[in-house]
Amino acid sequence: MEKIFECVDLCKTFQKGRKRIEAVKNASFSIGKGEIISLVGESGSGKSTLANLMLRFLKPTGGEAFLDGKKIEDYRKKEYWKKVQAIFQDPFSSFNDFFSVKKILERAIKISSYPSPDPEERIREAVEAVNIRYEEICDKKPFELSGGQKQRLMIARIYLIKPELLIADEPTSMIDAVLRAGILELLLKLRGTTIMLITHDLALAYYISDRMLIMQNGRIVEEGEPQKILEAPEHPYTKKLIEDVPKLSEEWL
Amino acid sequence: MNLKKRAGALNKKLLIGAIIFFVILIVSFAYPPFSKRDPLEMEGMMFEPPSSLYPLGTDNFGRDVLTELIFGTKTSITIGFIAGSIATLIGTTIGVFAGYCGGNTDNILNTITNIFLVIPPILILIVISVSIQSRSILIMSLILGITSWPWTARAIRAQAQSLRNREHIKMAKLNGESLAEIIAFEVLPYLASYIVMAFILQVSTGILNEAAMSMLGLGPTDTVSLGTMLEWALLFESARIGAWWAFIPPGLAITMITFSLYLANSGMDEIVNPRLRGVV
Ligand SMILES: Nc1ncnc2c1ncn2[C@@H]1O[C@H](COP(=O)(O)OP(=O)(O)O)[C@@H](O)[C@H]1O
Ligand SMILES: [Mg+2]
Numbered sequence: 307m308e309k310i311f312e313c314v315d316l317c318k319t320f321q322k323g324r325k326r327i328e329a330v331k332n333a334s335f336s337i338g339k340g341e342i343i344s345l346v347g348e349s350g351s352g353k354s355t356l357a358n359l360m361l362r363f364l365k366p367t368g369g370e371a372f373l374d375g376k377k378i379e380d381y382r383k384k385e386y387w388k389k390v391q392a393i394f395q396d397p398f399s400s401f402n403d404f405f406s407v408k409k410i411l412e413r414a415i416k417i418s419s420y421p422s423p424d425p426e427e428r429i430r431e432a433v434e435a436v437n438i439r440y441e442e443i444c445d446k447k448p449f450e451l452s453g454g455q456k457q458r459l460m461i462a463r464i465y466l467i468k469p470e471l472l473i474a475d476e477p478t479s480m481i482d483a484v485l486r487a488g489i490l491e492l493l494l495k496l497r498g499t500t501i502m503l504i505t506h507d508l509a510l511a512y513y514i515s516d517r518m519l520i521m522q523n524g525r526i527v528e529e530g531e532p533q534k535i536l537e538a539p540e541h542p543y544t545k546k547l548i549e550d551v552p553k554l555s556e557e558w559l
Numbered sequence: 560m561n562l563k564k565r566a567g568a569l570n571k572k573l574l575i576g577a578i579i580f581f582v583i584l585i586v587s588f589a590y591p592p593f594s595k596r597d598p599l600e601m602e603g604m605m606f607e608p609p610s611s612l613y614p615l616g617t618d619n620f621g622r623d624v625l626t627e628l629i630f631g632t633k634t635s636i637t638i639g640f641i642a643g644s645i646a647t648l649i650g651t652t653i654g655v656f657a658g659y660c661g662g663n664t665d666n667i668l669n670t671i672t673n674i675f676l677v678i679p680p681i682l683i684l685i686v687i688s689v690s691i692q693s694r695s696i697l698i699m700s701l702i703l704g705i706t707s708w709p710w711t712a713r714a715i716r717a718q719a720q721s722l723r724n725r726e727h728i729k730m731a732k733l734n735g736e737s738l739a740e741i742i743a744f745e746v747l748p749y750l751a752s753y754i755v756m757a758f759i760l761q762v763s764t765g766i767l768n769e770a771a772m773s774m775l776g777l778g779p780t781d782t783v784s785l786g787t788m789l790e791w792a793l794l795f796e797s798a799r800i801g802a803w804w805a806f807i808p809p810g811l812a813i814t815m816i817t818f819s820l821y822l823a824n825s826g827m828d829e830i831v832n833p834r835l836r837g838v839v
Binding site for chain 2: 401405414
């Protein structure tokens with residue numbers, strides 16, 4: 307499989323006064339084109355830090371990362387963000403409350419590699435694609451929307467930009483359980499875009515991904531296809547994670 | 560129910576503060592152009608008690624206290640307003656960049672802020688004032704403004720820091736927006752209410768500092784302000800003589816203005832800050 311992204315010994319150490327926090331330690335992995343890869347680990351294991359490194363919000367303290375074989379620092383940031391985009395977890399701070407939905411999506415279109423003669427038509431299509439009626443929300447401000455609607459709009463934004471790689475950092479962890487399936491379904495409609503799904507939910511990762519990375523204390527401790535990870539986990543931490551999902555081990559194994 | 564009642568009470572604070580302030584503002588700005596009296600003209604005898612000719616008596620120079628009071632209030636509010644604007648502008652700029660950018664930018668700006676915070680402002684004021692021969696309203700305002708911004712910078716920095724990790728800011732970055740765009744559209748709107756509140760407090764600080772400076776003999780030189788009225792009342796021992804009309808009116812005016820501004824500010828604070836309202 308053709309690689310779209312690769313990390314080699316990526317490290318990030320935070321210095322807080324005299325305390326050193328090694329949030330990411332020598333992360334090495336690659337992502338294939340079109341793949342859905344998940345990054346699973348408990349809260350605090352360094353998943354978001356790794357995502358921030360991949361998104362160039364943070365500079366690594368060691369190691370390198372490549373997009374399409376080119377070092378990520380060698381892209382101009384705007385060029386990079388055309389290709390690599392993200393969805394975050396907190397629907398309550400995800401949009402600027404002072405702009406209307408229409409304005410927010412217009413601003414997102416600016417970075418898209420696909421200029422269009424009729425931006426509003428494209429925004430309408432993207433919004434309808436996430437099952438929201440455009441007229442209903444186009445003039446609303448984010449604080450007037452529900453968490454689920456905002457999370458859908460986040461995905462509409464991705465439909466507009468059509469990145470090559472999408473990093474979704476716990477996209478469903480802060481919304482109602484009943485809405486999760488719908489959101490995930492919309493994410494999966496992005497087939498064609500490579501997705502890295504970050505989650506602490508092993509069951510979810512198992513369902514959705516082609517390959518899984520297990521992260522513990524800043525280190526990627528295991529990697530493999532979901533079936534293999536669940537049936538024959540090698541690392542003790544992976545085994546512990548599986549045991550912590552009782553339903554999963556009873557019903558599906 | 561209870562919440563609604565509270566909101567009503569809050570609005571009352573802001574409302575009363577705003578009404579008192581605007582009444583003072585309107586009287587002191589609308590009256591002077593029509594006044595037949597010059598506040599600096601020495602019409603009567605020293606410390607004449609209130610009469611029909613001098614409703615609030617005369618001061619040590621025989622000037623009409625009521626006319627002085629109205630003109631002086633105008634001067635003091637003007638100084639407070641300009642000084643407050645300067646302080647808010649500097650403080651907000653430094654606070655936003657320090658808080659939002661973090662890292663080395665923050666270290667440098669924060670060090671500068673701390674240096675200004677630990678030097679007593681009155682010291683800087685005295686040094687600047689004595690080295691300038693004549694002090695106009697504008698010079699006074701400038702001096703007061705550039706010495707009182709640090710705590711605004713402090714307050715705004717803390718607020719900007721709390722915004723840094725909000726996701727819409729990451730989104731804006733991912734849209735390829737520039738630092739200027741992010742600060743203008745993603746940061747400042749969220750800080751607007753804090754900036755307004757800081758401004759209100761800075762105006763009242765400016766008015767108080769003008770009075771303090773004037774009482775040290777470092778006030779504006781070519782005009783009458785509430786501070787210079789107190790200065791002369793102090794120098795000519797009006798309190799010992801029993802000429803209460805020379806110091807009570809300007810003292811009361813300063814108190815009323817700052818009180819109304821603090822009241823308005825605290826009302827706003829409770830509206831903006833839900834924790835103070837007991838909602839969260
Ligand atoms: N900006 C930062 N400064 C200092 N420490 C940080 C920072 N960001 C994250 N960390 C620390 O790095 C570790 C990993 O955090 P994070 O990547 O958010 O984990 P996760 O997303 O898996 O919950 C945590 O111990 C966290 O406290
Ligand atoms: Mg996280």
